[in-house]
Amino acid sequence: MRIRANFATNLSSWWRALRPRIDTGRPRSLTTAAGKKLGGFDFYHEVLGSPKYVVAPMIEQSELAWRKLSRRYGAHLVYTPMINSKGFSDSKHYKFREQSFNTTAGEEGGPEDRPLIVQFGANDPEKLLACAKIVEPYCDAVDVNLGCPQDFARRNHIGSWLQDERGLIYDLINILHRELSIPVTAKFRVLPSIEKTVEYARMLENAGAQILTCHGRTREQRGHGSGLADWDKIRAVKEAVSVPVFANGNVLFHGDVERVLIATGADAVMCAESNLHNPALFLPATHHTSREASPTASAFPSPPASLSPSSVLPVSSYLTGAHPRHTTLALEYLDIVKAQQTPTQLTDVKAHIFRLLRPALSRETDLREQLGRIKLARTNAATWEMVELIVKEMDERMERDARETEGQPLESLVTVDALTGLPILPHWLAQPYVRGPLNEPIAP
Numbered sequence: 001m002r003i004r005a006n007f008a009t010n011l012s013s014w015w016r017a018l019r020p021r022i023d024t025g026r027p028r029s030l031t032t033a034a035g036k037k038l039g040g041f042d043f044y045h046e047v048l049g050s051p052k053y054v055v056a057p058m059i060e061q062s063e064l065a066w067r068k069l070s071r072r073y074g075a076h077l078v079y080t081p082m083i084n085s086k087g088f089s090d091s092k093h094y095k096f097r098e099q100s101f102n103t104t105a106g107e108e109g110g111p112e113d114r115p116l117i118v119q120f121g122a123n124d125p126e127k128l129l130a131c132a133k134i135v136e137p138y139c140d141a142v143d144v145n146l147g148c149p150q151d152f153a154r155r156n157h158i159g160s161w162l163q164d165e166r167g168l169i170y171d172l173i174n175i176l177h178r179e180l181s182i183p184v185t186a187k188f189r190v191l192p193s194i195e196k197t198v199e200y201a202r203m204l205e206n207a208g209a210q211i212l213t214c215h216g217r218t219r220e221q222r223g224h225g226s227g228l229a230d231w232d233k234i235r236a237v238k239e240a241v242s243v244p245v246f247a248n249g250n251v252l253f254h255g256d257v258e259r260v261l262i263a264t265g266a267d268a269v270m271c272a273e274s275n276l277h278n279p280a281l282f283l284p285a286t287h288h289t290s291r292e293a294s295p296t297a298s299a300f301p302s303p304p305a306s307l308s309p310s311s312v313l314p315v316s317s318y319l320t321g322a323h324p325r326h327t328t329l330a331l332e333y334l335d336i337v338k339a340q341q342t343p344t345q346l347t348d349v350k351a352h353i354f355r356l357l358r359p360a361l362s363r364e365t366d367l368r369e370q371l372g373r374i375k376l377a378r379t380n381a382a383t384w385e386m387v388e389l390i391v392k393e394m395d396e397r398m399e400r401d402a403r404e405t406e407g408q409p410l411e412s413l414v415t416v417d418a419l420t421g422l423p424i425l426p427h428w429l430a431q432p433y434v435r436g437p438l439n440e441p442i443a444p
């Protein structure tokens, strides 16, 4: 027994020692020569490789297969979905743990799934540490979720529902800072004033957070009334702390990616919804995918000078990025799901396909209904085959529609949404889903 345990420990330390070099070819030492773990900008540059484009933690959506797809299309760093620390480290809830983040996934993800940050929702420092210890060998940092505003987070007393308990938040971050061999990071929402937001961010930094992700919306801004993120508050945070800051909120198109970086001075931009609708969001228009689907760079020149998130800009300034055909992306995603051993939940897969194909589903309603009706078949392979058949049928219909406009430059096919002033691309291309006017009032 002891030999086995020693063997496992040796194997794990051997793997940990080698991992940074195996992963990317970059020198990614987790510690300095003096044996101190890297933090702040040293960690950001040397371990993470100076990421600029980050895919957000997304429950049921930033699972291994999606992370792999996002990385292929330009994401530099990806987070896991939030894992509720309640039960994760407990052997009674083994199945829950395997579904949330199994160590086999950590192994299988391997170099293809790095750099990776694993996020937890927690309210008990000791339990959080126990969870973080399990994932420590398979990721580059552990993030604490302080931003989730949902009702289940309220019921579990996690996420943004902790934001008034500064002592507890300090302890959650600080225990990971002291006890883990990898850094701790934090993702939080802004508070009603700039002063309070900055004070909060400084506390997180003092507790030991080595990267701060600032979502520019308050806890009250959620659901349909979520309104605009406040980039000024993000800038104030960036100016107030000395660790890297990731800006989150209000990025729909590729043009917004550069805009938010300039407006906030942030080190990286983190995207959630827009990544789900177009995982190629971070790629410039000049990137060529298997289907010709991007405007030419000269047709849509550089990002605009205006830096306010609410200003509606010339259509051309949004369309500086790649918009591949959504069925191509969906089929590639399904190939990843089928090829890996780590299981993907049917609900996650369906949610991805619904989001990707959204521009076309309101036309092809028969396919939307068929997709909605799919249930787990006897084998995973049979389930994915049913999904794939629907996507392939959609692909043929998109090919038919695209052929009708053959020879016309893409920019001549773009229309402008009367409500938002934002561009609408042809329905066969991946594009963001815009819910309402950009300056929509904030729900009380």
Ligand SMILES: Cc1cc2nc3c(=O)[nH]c(=O)nc-3n(C[C@H](O)[C@H](O)[C@H](O)COP(=O)(O)O)c2cc1C
Pocket (backbone or CB within 6 Å): 056, 057, 058, 059, 060, 061, 080, 081, 082, 083, 119, 145, 146, 147, 148, 187, 215, 248, 249, 250, 251, 270, 271, 272, 273, 274
């Ligand atoms: C489907 C979905 C799941 C999400 N799950 C999480 C999560 O697990 N943890 C978290 O911190 N935020 C979560 N969020 C919030 C995003 O990370 C992000 O902060 C928010 O959507 C704002 O970014 P966006 O404007 O780019 O969408 C989720 C968002 C979406 C759309």
